[in-house]
Amino acid sequence: MRWLQVLQLLALLVFLSDAVEITTATAVIRCNPPARGETTRPVTNQTMSTGSSFEYQCNVGYECIDCNMTATCLNTGNWSIPPPNCSRMDCGPLPVGVNTEGISDEYNTKYLDYYRYRCLTGYTTNDTTVVQCLASKSWSHPPPTCHVRNCGTPANGTNTKPIPGNIVTLTDTTTLMNVQTDTNQILRLQ
Ligand SMILES: *[C@@H]1O[C@H](CO)[C@@H](O)[C@H](O)[C@H]1NC(C)=O
Ligand SMILES: *[C@@H]1O[C@H](CO)[C@@H](O)[C@H](O)[C@H]1NC(C)=O
Ligand SMILES: *[C@@H]1O[C@H](CO)[C@@H](O)[C@H](O)[C@H]1NC(C)=O
Ligand SMILES: *[C@@H]1O[C@H](CO)[C@@H](O)[C@H](O)[C@H]1NC(C)=O
Ligand SMILES: *[C@@H]1O[C@H](CO)[C@@H](O)[C@H](O)[C@H]1NC(C)=O
Ligand SMILES: *[C@@H]1O[C@H](CO)[C@@H](O)[C@H](O)[C@H]1NC(C)=O
Secondary structure, eight states: OHHHHHHHHHHHHHHHHHHHHHHHHHHTOEEOOOOOOTTBOOOOOOOEETTOEEEOOBOTTEEOTTOOOEEEBOTTSSBSSOOOOOEEOBOOSOOOOBSBOOOOSOOOOBTTOEEEOOBOTTEEOOSOOEEEBOTTSSBSSOOOBOEEOOOOSOOOBTTBEEEEEEEEEOTTSOEEEEEEOTTOOEEEEO
C-alpha cells in the first residue's frame, strides 16, 4: 500500500515535469521584431514572446487615423497585424493674408509643403511670407499683413518743396502730392 502510494507519487512527479517541459516549450515560441512599414518608425530589434504587444508609430509628419496600432505576438510566431499605412499630415487650407494676392488653386497642404504669399502690387510687408506645413499639423507662420508701400517724403525740387501732411492715398496705389511751385501745379508722383 505504502509502496503503491510512492509509485503513484513518482508517476505524478514524472507527469508534472513533462507538463512543465511542455509549458516551457510553448513559451519558447517568439515573434521576430515586427516589420518596419514604409511609413512607420524603426522598430525595436528584439524578439518578443507570445502575448506581448508592440505599438507601431508613424514617421514624423505622418498619421494613421482610426488605425489599430497595437500588434500582438501570436502563438504562431506571427504578429497579429501588419505595420499600418500612415499618411502625410494635411495642414488644410491656407488662411488668407491681409492685402495679399489670391491664393492660387494649385498648392499642396501636406507635411513639408510650403507656400509663398505675395503682397498686392504697391503693398509690402515685413512679415514672413513663406509658410510651411509642420509635423504639428499646422502652418509655421500666420499669413502676412501687407501695408501700402510708403515712398517717404519726396525730395525738394528746384524752387519746390512738399507740403507736410498733404499726402493723398488713392485706391490704385498711386500717391498724389501737392507740391508748392511757382505756378501751384500738382505733380504726380509714383
Ligand atoms: C539586431 O540585433 C542583432 C544582434 O544583436 C544584430 O546582429 C543585427 O544587426 C540587428 N539588426 C538591426 C536592424 O539593428
Ligand atoms: C506566419 O508568417 C509566415 C510568413 O512570415 C507565413 O508563411 C505563415 O503562414 C504565417 N502564419 C500564420 C498563422 O499566419
Ligand atoms: C487591434 O487588433 C487586435 C488584434 O490584432 C485586437 O485584439 C484589438 O482589439 C484591436 N484593437 C482595436 C482598437 O481595434
Ligand atoms: C498597407 O498597404 C499595403 C499595400 O497597399 C497593403 O498590402 C497592406 O495590407 C496595408 N496595410 C494595412 C495595415 O492596411
Ligand atoms: C519694415 O521694417 C523696416 C525697418 O525695420 C521699417 O522701416 C518699415 O517701416 C517696415 N515696413 C512695414 C511694412 O512694416
Ligand atoms: C526741403 O527744404 C526745406 C526748407 O525749405 C528744408 O527744411 C528741408 O530739410 C528740405 N528737405 C530735404 C529733403 O532736403
